[in-house]
Amino acid sequence: MRIVQLNPYYYPYKGGIERRLHEICRRLSKKHEMIVLTSQLKDTELEEEMDGYTIKRLPSKFYTNYNPPHVSTPGVLQALNDLEPDLVDFHYRWAPSYTKAMKSYGGKWVFTFHNTYGEGQGPMRYLSTMNDFFFCQMIRDKNVICVSDFVKNDLISRDFKEENLDVIPTGVDFVTDSGKDENFILFVGRLVKTKGLSTLIEAMKNVDCKLVIAGTGPEEELLRSMVGKYDLTDKVEFTGYVDEETKTRLMTTCSAFVMPSVFESLGLAAEEALAHCKPVIASRVGGLPEVVGNAGILIPPKEPQALSDAINAVMVDKELRDNLISNTKTQIQKYNWDNIVNDLEAVYLKNIENNSQS
Structure with missing residues (x-):
């Protein structure tokens, strides 16, 4: 399979989503062609190989000092069409240029829901809720990968079909040395x-x-x-x-x-x-x-x-x-990362097979 992970940000920016994508890609690259499609951050190459997978970066414009900054990336749709992936896993719902591209994309794709619906406080919660309301209309009939049972149950309460929802959490590496307790x-x-x-x-x-x-x-x-x-x-x-x-x-x-x-x-x-x-x-x-x-x-x-x-x-x-x-x-x-990636691979295969039969 050729699988594209689509996210506006990637290394050297290392948030939770970015770390998840790295762990997924480096493991699945042993069996599949894995590509991260993202924006081009400062001092990064347009294309880079990392731990067996490929990072493709698109020239972008960044706005505000928010972490991460708001981004606009022209050419997302064209890049996806050129790559001809078997499946796209889309990860971010607050970058309009990426959402617009996925709305027009004709290939097979899933969405991974990383954050709580309407997350935020004050005016940010209002904006987040409005964004999520409209975004969820776009993914309602898609397979959605949820990072927790809480996210899954919350989406079910918002009229998502349970059969379209899979729970695949983000993993972590176990550390054997717990260190000296310093109180x-x-x-x-x-x-x-x-x-x-x-x-x-x-x-x-x-x-x-x-x-x-x-x-x-x-x-x-x-x-x-x-x-x-x-x-x-x-x-x-x-x-x-x-x-x-x-x-x-x-x-x-x-x-x-x-x-x-x-x-x-x-x-x-x-x-x-x-x-x-x-x-x-x-x-x-x-x-x-x-x-x-x-x-x-x-x-x-x-x-x-x-x-x-x-x-x-x-x-x-x-x-x-x-x-x-x-x-x-x-x-x-x-x-455990290995178990998580095995479960995720099964979800990817299920989506490719189901879409092929439909």
């Missing part, structure tokens, strides 16, 4: 409202251990001001952006990982923490209960007292903590 809790991710970090800062008023926040984003200034307001500068450390090596060191040495999100379609950072044998304290929202299972503590979102109680319990109760750590090893097996 701090960790958050890694973008500093945006949907991550619930203001609740976490407020909860830290009643927590004795240190919190490390790794990442950048538009909420950083507000969060820093909250730390100053609550006199928590000795308890809360902002690292800013961290590279993979630093992130791994933080993951391997933290006592627990905290993810107090308001929205979360899956919870990839929580997966990574479990892969490092770390208990996870997370909001009971979206796909997080599926990811955490019995390897952590789930609390209601936006409740600082419940969050501080959970953090204190994990940090103080050694028996509880040891049980959670033991459970991580079983829980993370659900997200």
Whole structure:
């Protein structure tokens, strides 16, 4: 098979979608021709070979300083037609030039639904909901790959047919070395409202251990001001952006990982923490209960007292903590990359065969 993964962004930009595509392509390239079709980021080649698969980049224009920036890519439809793939897996629903191309594309394609429907807060949630409403009209009769049961069930509630929906989560590599516990809790991710970090800062008023926040984003200034307001500068450390090596060191040495999100379609950072044998304290929202299972503590979102109680319990109760750590090893097996890619290949083959018969 020749399979094209279509996404506006790709390496060297490394978000959750991009990492998923790399893991899928490098594994499936042993049996199939895998191509990533994307925009051309600065200082990248129009075509590149990577780990057995091909990256084809199209000249593009980028707007705003948002991460990732808004993009316009002419020529997506022509590139797809020239490639003549057996199947296209489309991954991103907020880039109009890509959506327009897929609306006109006559070949076989599926869509992977990575994020919660209508995700966001304030005006962004309104815009996101409007975009998703119209986009879902376009994919209603397509096979949709959902990254969690939560996403699948949410789409069923929006009148998608269950038989058109497959759940294929994003995986993670298991880490055998859990590292030396250095008695701090960790958050890694973008500093945006949907991550619930203001609740976490407020909860830290009643927590004795240190919190490390790794990442950048538009909420950083507000969060820093909250730390100053609550006199928590000795308890809360902002690292800013961290590279993979630093992130791994933080993951391997933290006592627990905290993810107090308001929205979360899956919870990839929580997966990574479990892969490092770390208990996870997370909001009971979206796909997080599926990811955490019995390897952590789930609390209601936006409740600082419940969050501080959970953090204190994990940090103080050694028996509880040891049980959670033991459970991580079983829980993370659900997200083994090789099993995930095998399931995805079966979905791709099913779509090609069904479309061939129709």
